[in-house]
Amino acid sequence: MKCEKIQDLLSPYLENELSAEEKVAVKNHLQTCPGCSSLLSNLSEIHESLAGFPELEVSQDLLERLYILPRKKRKIHLGLDFFLRPSFQPVLAVASIFFVLISFYFFHPNKKSIHQSLERQVHLGYSKIVRLYAKTGYFKEDLSAFKDNFLDSLQQQKTKLLGGNEDE
Amino acid sequence: MLVNQYSKRIFNISYQFSGNYPEAEDLTQEIFLKLYNALPKFDFEKDFTAWLLTLAKNYLIDQYRKTKWERTKRDNFNDHFLASTIEGPENGIIRTEHKKIIWESLNHLSSDIRMVIILRDIQGKKYEEIAEIMGLPLGTIKSRVNRGRLQLARILKEKKERENEM
Known part of the structure; x- marks a missing residue:
């Protein structure tokens, strides 16, 4: 086998992951190739060195920073929670529609014509309300006239009935 | 509590990956912040440690790609490791020198290969665990570990x- 192929097998060879056949091929190659044997000894040294890197302890300062993290996060959330709850969403929707309409009005190139038509609509609405109010006034007068007539006719009926009884 | 149980593991993986102590502290803090934000999405049927390590791995590799730490120098090996490494008197100095070279050479590896080397050779995880953390097939992990080790071995060689020539 060529050196390149053997070098790919060196790491699994160290970890004892090769088949019996591959192991023999690697062993035979290593006996005749000083380059690959030196690479194997370096690989072995690397493996040993990396495994020997100790675990470092976490500094007190970092631990304190980590302990206060959830509190910090909660503080940010408390401020936003009120606006983010589902029951507040219709209000947000209405507010955003309102802002869209307002910005449409303010930034429209024909702002004047919109303003005029709005004014017209407001006037029309106002006059409709006035007419409606006047109509209700007439209706009220009609109603009181009807009431007077009705009471008068009742009175007349009553006197008629009483007069008839006296004659008998 | 999460901090007591996982801070050491996250700090060490951040330090081994970045090679810079203050940087590793900041990275640990950021990973924990990410963890608190992602916690509601955690599927309780899954392995929490593997999930946390995946989150840490994603953050470290993303940060590496953004900031390119390979331009910054790793901490001097003696600063943090030497005090904790007990070496015998014979060959002690040479072995420490070689360890120093290996530690510094980690920066020559690409972020993906460096991560699998850290998980396999420094932290001693099984290939199956690494495949789960990295979200890659077992064969890809094995080939990356192999490539990483060979790269380190060539640098050491x-x-x-050069030492022998001098």
């Missing part, structure tokens, strides 16, 4: 040859 070159340095040794």
Whole structure:
């Protein structure tokens, strides 16, 4: 086998992951190739060195920073929670529609014509309300006239009935 | 509590990956912040440690790609490791020198290969666990570990040859 192929097998060879056949091929190659044997000894040294890197302890300062993290996060959330709850969403929707309409009005190139038509609509609405109010006034007068007539006719009926009884 | 149980593991993986102590502290803090934000999405049927390590791995590799730490120098090996490494008197100095070379050479590996080397060779995880953390097939992990080790071995070989010449 060529050196390149053997070098790919060196790491699994160290970890004892090769088949019996591959192991023999690697062993035979290593006996005749000083380059690959030196690479194997370096690989072995690397493996040993990396495994020997100790675990470092976490500094007190970092631990304190980590302990206060959830509190910090909660503080940010408390401020936003009120606006983010589902029951507040219709209000947000209405507010955003309102802002869209307002910005449409303010930034429209024909702002004047919109303003005029709005004014017209407001006037029309106002006059409709006035007419409606006047109509209700007439209706009220009609109603009181009807009431007077009705009471008068009742009175007349009553006197008629009483007069008839006296004659008998 | 999450901090007590996982801070050491996250700090060490951040330090081994970045090679810079203050940087590793900031990264640990950021990973924990990410963890608190992602916690509601955690599927309780899954392995929490593997999930946390995946989150840490994603953050470290993303940060590496954004900031390119390979331009910054790793901490001097003696600063943090030497005090905790007990070496015998014979060959002690040479072995420490080689460890120093290996530690510094980690920066020559690409972020993906460096991560699998850290998980496999420094932290001693099984290939199956690494495949789960990295979200890659077992064969890809094995080939990346192999490539990483060979790269480190070639760097060590070159340095040794230079030492012999001097």
